[in-house]
Amino acid sequence: MLDINGLNQFYGGSHILWDIDMQVPEGSCTCLMGRNGMGKTTLLKCIMGLLPTASGKLTYGLGAEAMDITKLAADRRAKLGIAYVPQGREIFSQLTVEENLRIGMGSRRGAPIKAIPEHIFEWFPVLKKMMRRRGGDLSGGQQQQLAIGRAMVLDPRLLILDEPAEGIQPNIVHEIGDIIMRLNREARLTVLLVEQKLPFARRVASEFRILDKGRIVSSGLISGLTDDLVHQHLTV
Numbered sequence: 001m002l003d004i005n006g007l008n009q010f011y012g013g014s015h016i017l018w019d020i021d022m023q024v025p026e027g028s029c030t031c032l033m034g035r036n037g038m039g040k041t042t043l044l045k046c047i048m049g050l051l052p053t054a055s056g057k058l059t060y061g062l063g064a065e066a067m068d069i070t071k072l073a074a075d076r077r078a079k080l081g082i083a084y085v086p087q088g089r090e091i092f093s094q095l096t097v098e099e100n101l102r103i104g105m106g107s108r109r110g111a112p113i114k115a116i117p118e119h120i121f122e123w124f125p126v127l128k129k130m131m132r133r134r135g136g137d138l139s140g141g142q143q144q145q146l147a148i149g150r151a152m153v154l155d156p157r158l159l160i161l162d163e164p165a166e167g168i169q170p171n172i173v174h175e176i177g178d179i180i181m182r183l184n185r186e187a188r189l190t191v192l193l194v195e196q197k198l199p200f201a202r203r204v205a206s207e208f209r210i211l212d213k214g215r216i217v218s219s220g221l222i223s224g225l226t227d228d229l230v231h232q233h234l235t236v
């Protein structure tokens, strides 16, 4: 679904991502892990076209449809079905829930639409109830649902989420995990997720990749995420 080859990225003079080779298989829920500051968000932004890369190739799509997206602008990537839920959610707090949801409509894959698709509210009933409420007045968990709902308006095929469980009450974290699993298994979205919480990753993900100091140091099925790997690369 997504294939990253030889990607390097710099912020000014500092080399942040080193020769990244990484695959996100179709249908997987792939979890990108790593300690703070290792480059996880930077890599997602490179995938989305929000940051320039020094080198590397990004291929997206299936079989004969696979295409080189390395040079495409961010909005073109969205149109191809790549949706992004940023770290910290980035809800517009002064805009209503409805206005936040409508923002995605312009970059939607396929034919333009006038109304927010009804299935968004089947996924997130709470958003229907709160349509007129300002984004900033929602709880953390509701804001996360709004951020995922806004991404779903794009009708994505690949959903990218940066620490969706961050800053959310523990009982709601479980619910967010359920939603991501259902989007992956029932709505058949391929998911790429950054997550540092181990139980969450183990429950939700099918595969893992570990970034350590800007390099991919380990990849595999989530069942292969051993305590040794956790100790070496993830615990602080």
Ligand SMILES: Nc1ncnc2c1ncn2[C@@H]1O[C@H](COP(=O)(O)OP(=O)(O)OP(=O)(O)O)[C@@H](O)[C@H]1O
Pocket (backbone or CB within 6 Å): 011, 016, 034, 035, 036, 037, 038, 039, 040, 041, 042, 043, 087
């Ligand atoms: N705009 C920027 N300019 C310069 N350096 C940056 C910028 N953004 C991030 N960095 C640096 O790049 C490195 C990787 O940051 P990044 O945000 O990708 O890490 P992360 O793995 O997502 O961390 P976290 O788990 O804390 O979210 C860090 O050393 C960070 O300080």
Ligand SMILES: [Mg+2]
Pocket (backbone or CB within 6 Å): 040, 041, 042, 087, 162
């Ligand atoms: Mg980050």
